[in-house]
Amino acid sequence: MLMPREAPAASRPDEVPAGSRVRCPGGMTLSWHSHPGSYATLVIAGGYVEAGDFGRTTVLPGDVLMHGDLDAHSNRFSRTDTELLNLPLAWIATAGPSAKFRALDPDLIARTAERDRRHAAELLLEQLEASSSLEFVDWPDLLAQALQSDPRMPIGEWAAMNRLSPATVSRGFFAAFGITPQAYRRRQRARMAIDALGATTLPLAALAAELGFCDQAQMTRDVGWLSGRTPRAWRQGQKATRIRAR
Numbered sequence: 001m002l003m004p005r006e007a008p009a010a011s012r013p014d015e016v017p018a019g020s021r022v023r024c025p026g027g028m029t030l031s032w033h034s035h036p037g038s039y040a041t042l043v044i045a046g047g048y049v050e051a052g053d054f055g056r057t058t059v060l061p062g063d064v065l066m067h068g069d070l071d072a073h074s075n076r077f078s079r080t081d082t083e084l085l086n087l088p089l090a091w092i093a094t095a096g097p098s099a100k101f102r103a104l105d106p107d108l109i110a111r112t113a114e115r116d117r118r119h120a121a122e123l124l125l126e127q128l129e130a131s132s133s134l135e136f137v138d139w140p141d142l143l144a145q146a147l148q149s150d151p152r153m154p155i156g157e158w159a160a161m162n163r164l165s166p167a168t169v170s171r172g173f174f175a176a177f178g179i180t181p182q183a184y185r186r187r188q189r190a191r192m193a194i195d196a197l198g199a200t201t202l203p204l205a206a207l208a209a210e211l212g213f214c215d216q217a218q219m220t221r222d223v224g225w226l227s228g229r230t231p232r233a234w235r236q237g238q239k240a241t242r243i244r245a246r
Helices: 106-113 117-127 139-149 155-161 166-177 181-197 204-210 216-227 231-245
Strands: 021-024 029-033 039-045 048-052 055-059 063-067 073-077 082-088 099-103 128-130
Touching: 039 106, 039 117, 055 063, 055 139, 082 106, 082 117, 106 117, 117 128, 139 155, 139 166, 139 181, 155 166, 155 181, 166 181, 181 204, 181 216, 181 231, 204 216, 204 231, 216 231
Parallel strands: none
Antiparallel strands: 021 082, 029 073, 039 063, 039 082, 048 055, 048 073, 063 099, 099 128
């Protein structure tokens, strides 16, 4: 059983350094935000709904959410206070999308983090097991899944196919995810571009056209907006990483 120790002072998880225990007041809502670097969140007490780049999920005590370097999300906390632990994973190879797991012994991980957060993160990764909890399946979630699969898809076309008005889609998606469907699609397309930059040698202009950007300039703006780096810088960095790995 997960037994919280002395609760830390209430704070915003997006303002606390990774490795710290955080107490979030019941009913608090956090708009879209991100944390620097890859990290894992272990829920110690309470719970919340997270809506992010990879959909919506409810997390409860013992649940673990893994977040990649570019991930962002919003949080809606339960009525009771929530205590969680963010563990940085910068020293561990953690690539890929966000994922949800269960920790076999969360109390041990929380106690270990008080002494050595790196050891706690390594222990956490050794203990992970798949989570079987149900996820959200409302139409905003189906739209999010569709945009994750193909961010080139016109939102108006999806709305018409599902017999929803554009206004309903805009309001409903924002209510569920805390971000407009247009902004969500922009994030997904920029992420797709970053992934493609390391997987193809296509000229940047040709890649932009293939991914549905108006032109190379738009791809450069969106990738920079999401990551703070240009497509050219991403491609050079990924090439350097491959060379070092040989």
